Amino acid sequence: MRPTLFALVSLVFVGFFARMVPHPMNFTPIVAMTLLAGVYAKPRWLAVAIPFAAMFVSNLVLNNTIYAAYYDGFTILGNWGIYVSLAVVALLPFVVKATKGSSLGKLTSVGIGGALVFFLVSNLGDWMSSGMYPLNAAGLLACYAAGVPFFINTLLSTLLFGGIGVAVMKMIDVKFGKLQPVKA
Numbered sequence: 001m002r003p004t005l006f007a008l009v010s011l012v013f014v015g016f017f018a019r020m021v022p023h024p025m026n027f028t029p030i031v032a033m034t035l036l037a038g039v040y041a042k043p044r045w046l047a048v049a050i051p052f053a054a055m056f057v058s059n060l061v062l063n064n065t066i067y068a069a070y071y072d073g074f075t076i077l078g079n080w081g082i083y084v085s086l087a088v089v090a091l092l093p094f095v096v097k098a099t100k101g102s103s104l105g106k107l108t109s110v111g112i113g114g115a116l117v118f119f120l121v122s123n124l125g126d127w128m129s130s131g132m133y134p135l136n137a138a139g140l141l142a143c144y145a146a147g148v149p150f151f152i153n154t155l156l157s158t159l160l161f162g163g164i165g166v167a168v169m170k171m172i173d174v175k176f177g178k179l180q181p182v183k184a
Contacts, residue, residue, distance in 0.1 A: 007172055008041055008050055011165075015054030019062065026153040029161035030055060034086050035114045036165045038093035039100055047090040055086060081125010088121055089114045100169065111162045115155040123147045 011033040018028045034051035041047040059078045063071055077083065093099075098110045123143050126132070133139035 007169060008037060008046075011037060011050055012054045012057075015051065016058045019054075019058040024153050026150040027157040029157065029165070030086070031089055031114050031118050031154060031158040032111065032161035032165055034089045035093060035098075035110055035158070035162060036169065038090045039098055039102075040169065044091060044094060047094075048087050051086045051090060052083060055082060079122065079125050080129065081122045084125060085118045085121035089117050092117060100173070107162070107166060108159065111158045112155065115151065115158040118154055118158075119147060119151040120144075 011029075015028070015030050015033050019030070030051060033054065034047075037047040037050040038044075041050060056077070059082075060076065063075045063078045071078075092114055093110055096106070096110060096113070098106055102110075124140070126147075127140050127143035128135070133143045
């Protein structure tokens with residue numbers, strides 16, 4: 001298996017297991033691994049499939065065990081806004097032309113943008129589908145206000161795990177030579 005493909009497939013397992021162990025709410029590598037997949041995976045559908053796989057499998061387990069009381073019966077996906085936000089985050093590096101050779105400033109900006117996009121889109125999905133908030137401007141603002149503590153954890157974890165991920169990919173590049181984008 002090529003080193004880049006191995007690293008990207010490993011992201012799925014890291015994302016899954018990071019959600020299974022106890023952690024502060026939203027302090028997981030999901031957004032960071034989505035951004036890394038967006039930089040290193042080609043074609044773009046693979047950049048979306050990698051975080052989807054981690055989120056789908058972990059949601060399947062979590063939503064039907066630990067969070068089962070919040071759902072009526074067996075649930076497959078959970079909040080659809082999370083999946084839409086992951087798709088948008090996965091495409092963010094492509095849109096802003098962030099590559100493995102991008103500056104630290106650009107990669108940090110992409111990390112902040114990815115965390116912000118995840119917050120805005122996933123909370124919009126929660127507001128629209130959870131039934132917890134009235135479907136008006138006040139309800140949307142209340143949903144976003146309730147999500148701010150989660151956003152802080154998402155932002156911090158994205159920057160931390162994103163930095164670790166970039167460092168790991170650079171080490172792989174040094175050890176195995178030039179990393180090539182994965183082509184499906």
